[in-house]
Amino acid sequence: MSNSTTDRKQNYRDRKTAIILIGLGICLVILAIFSFLVGRFPISPDKVVGILASGIVPVDQFWTDQEAIIFFNVRLPRVLLAMLVGCSLSAAGAAYQGTFQNPLVSPDILGASQGAAFGAAVAILLGFASFGISVMAFSFAIVTVLLVIAVAQAARGNQVLTVVLAGVMISSLFSAGVSFTKLIADPSDQLPAITYWLMGSLTGAKPSDVTMVLPFMVVGLVTLFVLKWRINILTMGDEEAATMGVNTKALRLIIIIAATIVTAASVSVTGMIGWVGLVIPHLSRMLIGSDYRKLMPASMLMGACFLLLVDDVSRLATTAEIPIGILTAFIGAPFFLYLITREGKKR
Amino acid sequence: MSVKIENLSFAYGTHQVLKNISLEVGDGTLVNVLGPNGTGKSTLFRCILGLYTSYHGSIIVNGKDISKLNIRERAREMAFIPQSHKPVYDYDVVDVVLMSSGAGSGAFFSPKKAHVDRALDALERVGIGHLAHRPYTRISGGEQQLVLIARALAQNANTIIMDEPTSALDYGNTVRVLSCVRQLSTEGLTVIQSTHQPDQAFLYADKTLVLFEGEVLAYGSPKDAITAELISKIYGVEVEVNSLHDDRVRVCVPKIEIGR
Numbered sequence: 001m002s003n004s005t006t007d008r009k010q011n012y013r014d015r016k017t018a019i020i021l022i023g024l025g026i027c028l029v030i031l032a033i034f035s036f037l038v039g040r041f042p043i044s045p046d047k048v049v050g051i052l053a054s055g056i057v058p059v060d061q062f063w064t065d066q067e068a069i070i071f072f073n074v075r076l077p078r079v080l081l082a083m084l085v086g087c088s089l090s091a092a093g094a095a096y097q098g099t100f101q102n103p104l105v106s107p108d109i110l111g112a113s114q115g116a117a118f119g120a121a122v123a124i125l126l127g128f129a130s131f132g133i134s135v136m137a138f139s140f141a142i143v144t145v146l147l148v149i150a151v152a153q154a155a156r157g158n159q160v161l162t163v164v165l166a167g168v169m170i171s172s173l174f175s176a177g178v179s180f181t182k183l184i185a186d187p188s189d190q191l192p193a194i195t196y197w198l199m200g201s202l203t204g205a206k207p208s209d210v211t212m213v214l215p216f217m218v219v220g221l222v223t224l225f226v227l228k229w230r231i232n233i234l235t236m237g238d239e240e241a242a243t244m245g246v247n248t249k250a251l252r253l254i255i256i257i258a259a260t261i262v263t264a265a266s267v268s269v270t271g272m273i274g275w276v277g278l279v280i281p282h283l284s285r286m287l288i289g290s291d292y293r294k295l296m297p298a299s300m301l302m303g304a305c306f307l308l309l310v311d312d313v314s315r316l317a318t319t320a321e322i323p324i325g326i327l328t329a330f331i332g333a334p335f336f337l338y339l340i341t342r343e344g345k346k347r
Numbered sequence: 348m349s350v351k352i353e354n355l356s357f358a359y360g361t362h363q364v365l366k367n368i369s370l371e372v373g374d375g376t377l378v379n380v381l382g383p384n385g386t387g388k389s390t391l392f393r394c395i396l397g398l399y400t401s402y403h404g405s406i407i408v409n410g411k412d413i414s415k416l417n418i419r420e421r422a423r424e425m426a427f428i429p430q431s432h433k434p435v436y437d438y439d440v441v442d443v444v445l446m447s448s449g450a451g452s453g454a455f456f457s458p459k460k461a462h463v464d465r466a467l468d469a470l471e472r473v474g475i476g477h478l479a480h481r482p483y484t485r486i487s488g489g490e491q492q493l494v495l496i497a498r499a500l501a502q503n504a505n506t507i508i509m510d511e512p513t514s515a516l517d518y519g520n521t522v523r524v525l526s527c528v529r530q531l532s533t534e535g536l537t538v539i540q541s542t543h544q545p546d547q548a549f550l551y552a553d554k555t556l557v558l559f560e561g562e563v564l565a566y567g568s569p570k571d572a573i574t575a576e577l578i579s580k581i582y583g584v585e586v587e588v589n590s591l592h593d594d595r596v597r598v599c600v601p602k603i604e605i606g607r
Contacts, residue, residue: 245422
C-alpha cells in the first residue's frame with residue numbers, strides 16, 4: 001500500500017513539474033510574439049504571421065518592404081538575442097550557484113563580465129567597430145576565467161573557496177583596468193561609448209550578432225543541460241560527491257567552462273546585464289524546487305521570458321530607450337533585498 | 348576480507364598523522380574506531396575512501412587495491428556516511444538518496460525508475476519510507492542521518508565508512524541510528540565508524556580499533572580492547588569500567604565522579 005502511495009505522489013510531482021515547464025514554454029511563445037509587434041514602429045499581428053509564414057510557404061505580400069526589413073533586421077534578431085541571453089545568463093547563474101554551493105553567486109563571480117568590459121573598453125579605445133568590440137569582449141571574458149582557474153589550481157586548500165577568491169581578486173583587477181581606460185578615453189566620443197557599453201543593452205541587435213553567439217551558446221547550454229543531474233550531487237560537497245563516484249574536479253571545471261562560454265557570448269554582444277543570472281535561478285527554485293533536473297530547464301525558460309519582458313518594457317516605457325542593464329538592476333536589486341529579509345523571517 | 352590495510356602512513360606536509368597502521372576487517376564486521384580528537388580517525392577514513400591518495404602502504408578493499416581504482420569503481424566498493432549536515436539547497440528525501448546513483452553510466456546519465464525504486468527500498472529498509480517526499484531540511488537530525496544511511500545502502504557497496512554519525516544527535520536518535528547500523532552489519536555489511544563514546548563501542552561493535560597519536564593502540568573485541576588503563580591513557584581521564592547484566596554490557600564511569 002505504501003508503495004502505491006509513493007508511486008502516486010511521484011506521478012503527481014512529475015505532472016506538476018511538466019505543467020510548470022509547459023506553462024513557461026507557452027509564456028515564452030506568447031511573449032516572443034508580443035515582442036515582435038511592439039516598438040517604435042508597431043507591426044500588426046497579421047503582418048507578423050504573414051512575414052514569418054512567407055519564409056516557409058509563398059504568401060502574397062500584404063505588408064510594406066519597410067516592415068519586412070524592420071522585422072528581419074531589427075525585431076527578429078532583438079527578440080532572439082533577448083531569449084538567448086536571458087536563457088544563457090540564467091543557466092550560467094544556476095550552474096555557478098550549484099558548483100559553488102552558494103545561492104548568492106551570479107555569472108560574473110569569476111570575473112567574466114569585468115574581463116569582457118575591459119576587453120570592450122580597450123577595443124573602443126583602439127577604435128574597433130562593433131564586431132571587433134564583441135570579439136575582444138568575448139576573448140577577454142574567456143581569458144579572465146582561465147586565469148582565475150590557473151591561479152586557483154596553483155593555490156592550496158578548498159577548491160571552491162580558492163576559485164571564488166581568485167575570481168573576486170582578478171575581477172577587481174579588470175574593474176580597475178576599465179576605470180583606467182575611462183580615464184584615458186576621449187571624453188567626446190570614446191568615454192560615452194564605454195559607459196553606454198557597460199550599461200548593457202539590446203538596442204541595435206543585428207542578425208550577425210545572433211549568428212556570431214549562437215554556436216557558443218548552443219554548446220554551453222547543451223553541456224549545462226546534460227550535466228544538470230550531477231550538479232545536484234556536487235551541491236552536497238566535494239568529499240561526499242567523490243564517494244558517490246563523481247569526479248568533482250573534472251565536473252566543476254567542465255561546468256565552469258560551459259557557464260563561462262555562455263556568459264562571455266552574452267556579454268560580448270549586449271554588454272553587462274546584471275541580476276538576471278542571480279535572480280532568475282532563485283525565482284525558479286521557488287517555483288519548481290532545488291532539484292537541478294527541473295531547475296535547469298525552468299531557469300532557462302524563465303530567463304528567456306524575463307529578458308524578453310524587460311526588453312519590451314525598455315522599448316515601450318520611454319521614447320529614448322532605457323538600457324536593459326539598468327532595468328534589470330531596478331527590478332533585480334529590490335527583489336534581492338526582499339529575498340534576504342524573507343530568509344531572515346524564516347529563522 | 349573486507350578491508351586490509353598494511354603499513355599505512357600518511358603525513359600532511361611534515362606532520363606525520365598516521366604511522367605504520369596495519370589491520371584487517373572481516374566481512375560483515377562492525378568496527379568502532381575510538382580515539383581522541385586529532386588522532387587520525389578522519390584521516391584514516393579519507394585514505395580508505397580514496398579521498399587522500401598520497402599515503403604510503405597499501406589499502407585493499409574487497410580484494411581490490413583502492414589506489415588502482417578510479418573514482419567510480421571506488422564508489423562501487425565503499426559508501427561514505429558523513430555527519431548529517433544541512434545542505435545549501437532543499438531536496439526531497441528520496442532525491443538525496445537518489446544521489447547514490449552518482450555519475451552513472453555515461454555523460455548523459457540521469458536516474459531512471461530502477462534507481463528511484465532502489466532509493467525507496469533503501470528508505471524502507473532503514474524504516475523511514477514514509478519520509479520519501481518530505482524536504483530533507485525539514486526532518487529531524489536523526490532522520491537525516493538515517494537518510495544518509497539509506498543513501499549509502501542504495502549505493503550497493505559492501506563496505507560503509509561512517510565518520511562520527513551520532514555526534515550531533517540526541518540520545519534517542521543516537522540509539523535509533525546505531526541500532527540500525529548494528530542491524531545492517533548483521534545483514535552482511537561491513538561498517539567502520541568512529542565514535543567518541545567508549546560506551547557506544549561496548550554496545551554497538553564487533554571490534555574496537557583504538558587509535559592514538561596516529562598508531563594502533565589496540566584492536567580486538569571491545570571487552571579486550573577497552574580497558575580502564577587504555578581510556579585513561581588516550582583521554583587523560585581516570586575511569587572505571589563496570590559490567591552490567593552479567594557482563595553483557597559494560598560502561599565507563601569517570602573515577603572523579605565516583606568518589607564524591
